[in-house]
Amino acid sequence: MVQPLGYLKESPSQTAGPYVHIGLTPNFVGIHGIYAEDLGVGALVNEKTRGERIVIRGRVIDGSGTPLKDALVEIWQADAAGLYNSPLETRGKADENFSGWGRSPAHFETGEFVFETVKPGRVPFQDGRLMAPHVTLWIVARGINIGLHTRMYFSDEADANAEDPVLARIEHKVRIPTLIGQRDGDAYQFDIHLQGERETVFFDM
Amino acid sequence: MRNTIPEAGPLFVRDRAMQPPAYTPWYKTSVLRAPTRALLSLEGTRSEITGPVFGHNMLHELDNDLIHNYAKPGESAIGPRILVHGRVLDESNRPLPGVLVEFWQANAGGRYRHKKDTYLAAIDPNFGGVGRAITDDDGYYWFKTVQPGPYPWPNGVNDWRPAHIHFSIFGKSFAQRLITQMYFEGDPLIWRCPIVQTIPDKAAIERLVAPLDMNATLPMDMRAYKFDIVLRGRRSTMFENRREGN
Numbered sequence: 001m002v003q004p005l006g007y008l009k010e011s012p013s014q015t016a017g018p019y020v021h022i023g024l025t026p027n028f029v030g031i032h033g034i035y036a037e038d039l040g041v042g043a044l045v046n047e048k049t050r051g052e053r054i055v056i057r058g059r060v061i062d063g064s065g066t067p068l069k070d071a072l073v074e075i076w077q078a079d080a081a082g083l084y085n086s087p088l089e090t091r092g093k094a095d096e097n098f099s100g101w102g103r104s105p106a107h108f109e110t111g112e113f114v115f116e117t118v119k120p121g122r123v124p125f126q127d128g129r130l131m132a133p134h135v136t137l138w139i140v141a142r143g144i145n146i147g148l149h150t151r152m153y154f155s156d157e158a159d160a161n162a163e164d165p166v167l168a169r170i171e172h173k174v175r176i177p178t179l180i181g182q183r184d185g186d187a188y189q190f191d192i193h194l195q196g197e198r199e200t201v202f203f204d205m
Numbered sequence: 206m207r208n209t210i211p212e213a214g215p216l217f218v219r220d221r222a223m224q225p226p227a228y229t230p231w232y233k234t235s236v237l238r239a240p241t242r243a244l245l246s247l248e249g250t251r252s253e254i255t256g257p258v259f260g261h262n263m264l265h266e267l268d269n270d271l272i273h274n275y276a277k278p279g280e281s282a283i284g285p286r287i288l289v290h291g292r293v294l295d296e297s298n299r300p301l302p303g304v305l306v307e308f309w310q311a312n313a314g315g316r317y318r319h320k321k322d323t324y325l326a327a328i329d330p331n332f333g334g335v336g337r338a339i340t341d342d343d344g345y346y347w348f349k350t351v352q353p354g355p356y357p358w359p360n361g362v363n364d365w366r367p368a369h370i371h372f373s374i375f376g377k378s379f380a381q382r383l384i385t386q387m388y389f390e391g392d393p394l395i396w397r398c399p400i401v402q403t404i405p406d407k408a409a410i411e412r413l414v415a416p417l418d419m420n421a422t423l424p425m426d427m428r429a430y431k432f433d434i435v436l437r438g439r440r441s442t443m444f445e446n447r448r449e450g451n
């Protein structure tokens with residue numbers, strides 16, 4: 001026998017279930033009076049936030065092509081200068097008018113999620129190379145047993161995307177477009193496909 | 206002792222053998238919602254190692270009291286009164302202070318306050334079914350609620366969820382983000398539940414079963430259940446100054 005290492009194991013995930021919005025966006029489902037407002041819902045920006053205003057919209061789509069109407073999506077991103085508003089950010093102080101985190105319930109009828117935010121700056125990879133601008137997304141819903149992590153990159157950043165060290169890890173280049181939000185005016189459309197030919201690349205980070 | 210704050214390193218590799226796979230056909234909704242391709246493995250970058258923080262000042266005093274946070278003045282939710290408490294730790298057994306824990310649940314009859322829930326059990330006018338807390342310096346959280354009831358759900362023709370409370374937890378890193386469910390010691394429905402059975406490991410399931418904690422019980426008031434939550438551990442970068450090629 002040897003000494004035990006003494007590590008604990010991560011608690012197992014369970015599906016967020018059909019009523020995740022009660023817990024995370026109660027006002028959205030008509031439970032008023034407990035929280036003044038739903039956390040993370042609404043614009044991530046205020047009038048003082050630095051950077052280019054953008055909107056990210058999309059849907060989470062199942063293997064039959066149907067958008068999920070009970071999903072919940074969160075985003076996490078750097079500010080316009082490429083800094084995260086996190087105690088673990090060691091390179092400098094992020095824009096104090098930008099938390100970088102947002103939460104959106106899927107719309108009851110259309111399944112659409114929406115984030116009003118700024119375009120993030122570039123963030124270095126471990127080896128110092130710059131990653132292309134991107135937003136991290138986390139998707140939970142009934143029928144999803146463990147939250148799914150993915151990234152959205154930007155269609156108008158083709159040069160940066162071409163040298164991005166994470167996109168470069170994708171063996172089947174035909175799948176890279178599943179991670180690119182398509183610009184339309186000041187909005188980017190980013191549909192997340194859970195299955196099928198256009199299945200989004202999900203990450204084990 | 207360290208005299209500088211070590212830069213946070215990547216998270217421990219997630220042990221997928223202890224986590225539910227995406228495709229679990231006995232839980233039917235997973236069939237069309239399970240990604241079919243391999244996940245892209247990537248050691249976390251700054252984008253996943255960092256994460257949002259939430260201040261204690263965002264909390265209202267009733268946020269962790271589900272017995273009263275939706276009740277009319279002077280009234281309270283119906284059902285067995287319980288205290289749920291525990292710590293949020295990482296895999297290195299370190300408490301995680303300042304992390305947001307959100308919870309939601311059915312009422313004592315097994316009914317959610319949601320327009321899609323049409324179960325026969327009555328709505329409790331004094332119960333909303335949602336609350337939140339932020340862990341203290343020791344990683345500790347607690348809330349008061351009523352014990353939720355089990356409820357039937359459309360999957361098999363006679364499937365019942367064991368009594369449970371849903372939990373959403375933020376760590377310090379966005380890659381630690383976790384949603385799970387807490388079950389109650391002794392509930393015979395736990396081992397019959399298709400959702401519980403998405404977890405492939407019996408010991409892992411048992412880590413979601415909260416024991417009755419008589420020491421924390423409030424005499425003549427409420428029973429207590431203890432529920433610790435473990436998030437992924439994180440390497441320090443103290444030993445990681447090697448450059449590529451070394």
Ligand SMILES: [Fe+2]
Nearest residue numbers: 017366369371
């Ligand atoms: Fe539930």
